[in-house]
Amino acid sequence: MARIISFTGPSGSGKSTLAKGLIAKHAGKVSFMESITTRLPRTKEEQASGEYRFVSIPEFEQMREHDEFLWYVTHNDVSYGTRKEAVGHALQQEERVTLMILVPQVLGTLYDFIIKERRAHGDVSDAWVACYLNPPDPEELSRRLMRRGDTDEMIRARAASESNWFNEARKCGKSLQLLHGSRTVSQNIACIEHFLHLHHVA
Numbered sequence: 001m002a003r004i005i006s007f008t009g010p011s012g013s014g015k016s017t018l019a020k021g022l023i024a025k026h027a028g029k030v031s032f033m034e035s036i037t038t039r040l041p042r043t044k045e046e047q048a049s050g051e052y053r054f055v056s057i058p059e060f061e062q063m064r065e066h067d068e069f070l071w072y073v074t075h076n077d078v079s080y081g082t083r084k085e086a087v088g089h090a091l092q093q094e095e096r097v098t099l100m101i102l103v104p105q106v107l108g109t110l111y112d113f114i115i116k117e118r119r120a121h122g123d124v125s126d127a128w129v130a131c132y133l134n135p136p137d138p139e140e141l142s143r144r145l146m147r148r149g150d151t152d153e154m155i156r157a158r159a160a161s162e163s164n165w166f167n168e169a170r171k172c173g174k175s176l177q178l179l180h181g182s183r184t185v186s187q188n189i190a191c192i193e194h195f196l197h198l199h200h201v202a
Contacts, residue, residue: 009133107172
């Protein structure tokens with residue numbers, strides 16, 4: 001059974017919504033891997049979800065200087081990082097699935113780390129499943145982003161910076177499981193359960 005499932009896709013494609021749906025359906029067996037970020041929480045619910053740990057820029061820089069991150073990136077003037085210790089811990093879990101929401105640029109780094117960590121345990125193919133969410137049509141995507149508070153200028157900036165994300169994601173060397181943001185959350189959860197046999201952990 002996969003120990004890590006990652007979701008990659010443009011803003012508004014439904015990554016967080018899908019991940020939260022999986023966690024709700026498989027409570028106690030599926031959880032977020034904590035991501036460190038310098039951005040502010042959008043809601044109180046997000047702050048309590050475990051998806052992010054919100055830190056100040058000086059705190060983030062201190063963690064970076066101490067080499068705690070497997071990777072860190074800056075996207076739209078906000079920094080995100082994932083700690084090596086958190087990924088290593090997730091790979092050791094036998095009966096739990098950890099979810100990650102990732103930009104394409106770090107997928108190759110994750111793949112290399114997993115290969116190194118899992119080499120002693122044999123095949124790495126069951127350790128990680130990488131999912132890519134194609135966005136819905138432009139009108140629906142715009143509505144989603146505006147509902148969460150993005151301005152027209154922010155939406156245009158995101159579209160420009162994320163237009164080539166699928167090609168970037170494919171460069172990681174890992175086969176991608178394609179999902180579609182135009183589908184309902186339940187439909188995409190069913191797809192994930194099918195190819196991961198997630199019903200075994202329910």
